[in-house]
Amino acid sequence: MDYTPKILVVDDEKDLREILQFNLSSEGFEIDVAASAEEALTMPLENYHLILLDVMMGGMSGYQMADFLRKEKDLDIPIIFLTAKGSENDLLTGFNVGGDDYIVKPFSIKEVVVRIKAILKRGIVTNKPSTLLEHHGLKVDVSRKSAFIDEEELKLTRKEFEILAMLMKNRGKFISRQEILDRIWSDDVIVTERNVDVNIARLRKKIKTYGTAIKGRSGYGYCFDN
Structure with a gap:
């Protein structure tokens, strides 16, 4: 890639935010973090290439934030959900509110990196002229x-x-x-x-x-x- 992908990690678990920020930065990504959906919505979201979004958070959930971004903000930023819930209904809910991928906790950093690169590569290929x-x-x-x-x-x-x-x-x-x-x-x-x-x-x-x-x-x- 001839640009540095900017990724926002939204998760209310401090340890997980720090782990993702450290490891993804080491992979060459530019990483920002937010401890809640409410905090994330105060940030310049249009500047990011992808959002890693926790589903279960206090206050606004990841699903609610994604739905808000798609319907109210009209933003098409790729979203990968991070969650401990991996049932078929959970997956369908995530995709129905505009998610691009779904990673079930616990996960490996390698898995996250592969999923991110796949989404970004797909975005480059499918960009409209x-x-x-x-x-x-x-x-x-x-x-x-x-x-x-x-x-x-x-x-x-x-x-x-x-x-x-x-x-x-x-x-x-x-x-x-x-x-x-x-x-x-x-x-x-x-x-x-x-x-x-x-x-x-x-x-x-x-x-x-x-x-x-x-x-x-x-x-x-x-x-x-x-």
Whole structure:
């Protein structure tokens, strides 16, 4: 893989979280953890390539979180359920709420790694063409939240990536600063149009020669020029 998969582990067992974080990091994955579904839902979930999700947790269950992500958030991030319950009904419930795989506890780390790699590989193969935005050597993989120049991954912040993806999806169309603010920044964050300008300036530098494709026009906003 020419990107580092970002995985979120959601489990209320501290020991298990630490074991998974240590071992999966050793396998080359970038790992974040959350002790509950409620905590996980406060995180930028769209930035992850896969979620390892415990089923039985205090408060919101893994099934409820998955159902919420699919129906309310409309997120298609792959989900692998981790659970001590392995009956046929449990498996069917997991798949019905949008799970991609199901690992029954106790499990080996090797098994988890194999399942993760299989899901990620399947995602790469089955990606719809619309998830990949290209402009010569600049490529933006929307589903994987990654951007590349000549196959080298760019180190973009979440805001920079979202702005670039938005502009490339709307090539030739000017998007106002206010519209960018409304779509990229959450309602509870106090920001101004200057924040857009600053992020655009940084983005232009990071995408190097392709930065000239981002055009600014007074009174109109920004546009990714074809």
